[in-house]
Amino acid sequence: MSGARDATAHGAAAGARAGATGSSGRTVLEATGLSVAYGGNTALALERLEVREGEVVGVVGANGAGKSTLVNAIAGWSRGTPRVAGAVRLDGRELSSLPAHLRARAGLLLVPEGKLVFGEMTVDENLTLPGGVHVAPGRRYYDRESVFELFPRLRERRGHLGAQLSGGERQMLGIGRALMLGPRVLMLDEPSIGLAPRLVSTVLRTMRTLASDGLSVLLVEQNVRAAIEVVDRLVLLERGRVVLEGPAAEMRDDPRIAQAYLGTGHET
Ligand SMILES: Nc1ncnc2c1ncn2[C@@H]1O[C@H](COP(=O)(O)OP(=O)(O)O)[C@@H](O)[C@H]1O
Numbered sequence: 001m002s003g004a005r006d007a008t009a010h011g012a013a014a015g016a017r018a019g020a021t022g023s024s025g026r027t028v029l030e031a032t033g034l035s036v037a038y039g040g041n042t043a044l045a046l047e048r049l050e051v052r053e054g055e056v057v058g059v060v061g062a063n064g065a066g067k068s069t070l071v072n073a074i075a076g077w078s079r080g081t082p083r084v085a086g087a088v089r090l091d092g093r094e095l096s097s098l099p100a101h102l103r104a105r106a107g108l109l110l111v112p113e114g115k116l117v118f119g120e121m122t123v124d125e126n127l128t129l130p131g132g133v134h135v136a137p138g139r140r141y142y143d144r145e146s147v148f149e150l151f152p153r154l155r156e157r158r159g160h161l162g163a164q165l166s167g168g169e170r171q172m173l174g175i176g177r178a179l180m181l182g183p184r185v186l187m188l189d190e191p192s193i194g195l196a197p198r199l200v201s202t203v204l205r206t207m208r209t210l211a212s213d214g215l216s217v218l219l220v221e222q223n224v225r226a227a228i229e230v231v232d233r234l235v236l237l238e239r240g241r242v243v244l245e246g247p248a249a250e251m252r253d254d255p256r257i258a259q260a261y262l263g264t265g266h267e268t
């Protein structure tokens with residue numbers, strides 16, 4: 001268990017740790033009929049994807065398979081001007097009509113590749129939210145101290161500027177910032193990209209800690225080999241469609257997953 005705080009008790013009560021819940025079976029995030037098209041090209045056509053409470057779901061697939069398109073569509077972000085259709089529900093609440101910042105406030109947070117980090121600010125400053133923490137009652141969030149518990153390396157680097165950090169440290173900082181906003185669902189787009197192998201497992205293993213705090217995680221990874229070690233379920237995307245889905249333990253020996261391994265073998 002990590003040091004996630006319960007917003008009902010607020011951060012001042014440092015002893016008020018949220019209990020480790022793990023997967024409760026309750027659906028937290030549900031996307032149905034989600035489609036994204038650029039002109040006549042369909043980048044994503046998804047029937048249904050769900051992430052349960054305390055569950056880590058991995059989305060894998062080759063370059064261009066539609067992984068970023070998927071998490072962007074869920075988060076309400078878009079690159080260019082695609083046509084987006086479908087429903088996104090968080091704890092049963094329909095969010096599709098909301099812009100990205102309101103989905104984030106509702107608890108749907110996307111960590112893009114290191115982009116949540118301010119290069120001209122120190123680690124400490126990056127982990128300071130202007131105006132303090134405003135998380136809805138009952139939602140867990142992390143304060144700076146609990147982010148340091150999760151990533152001790154960030155404490156060591158607390159006085160360094162964001163721009164001076166390694167790729168791995170930036171990724172940790174981006175995740176830390178997102179956690180301070182009190183996510184229900186944390187989505188990460190290829191957090192392992194460009195990281196040293198040792199850091200890949202450090203960052204990815206953190207997902208298990210977050211899940212045991214009751215968070216739901218949607219993890220996009222090209223590094224199938226690393227992802228399969230930490231996820232509960234794996235979804236394989238090909239050309240914007242789900243071609244395979246199941247418990248990670250059952251997916252290891254699937255030839256189609258093996259093929260995906262080969263596709264990214266040079267990265268591991
Ligand atoms: N801004 C855009 N304009 C046109 N096509 C795009 C745009 N962004 C992504 N695509 C297309 O959508 C498909 C999926 O891309 P993407 O989601 O980035 O894949 P992945 O993240 O799996 O590598 C690709 O065919 C890509 O060319």
Ligand SMILES: [Mg+2]
Nearest residue numbers: 067068069189
């Ligand atoms: Mg991508």
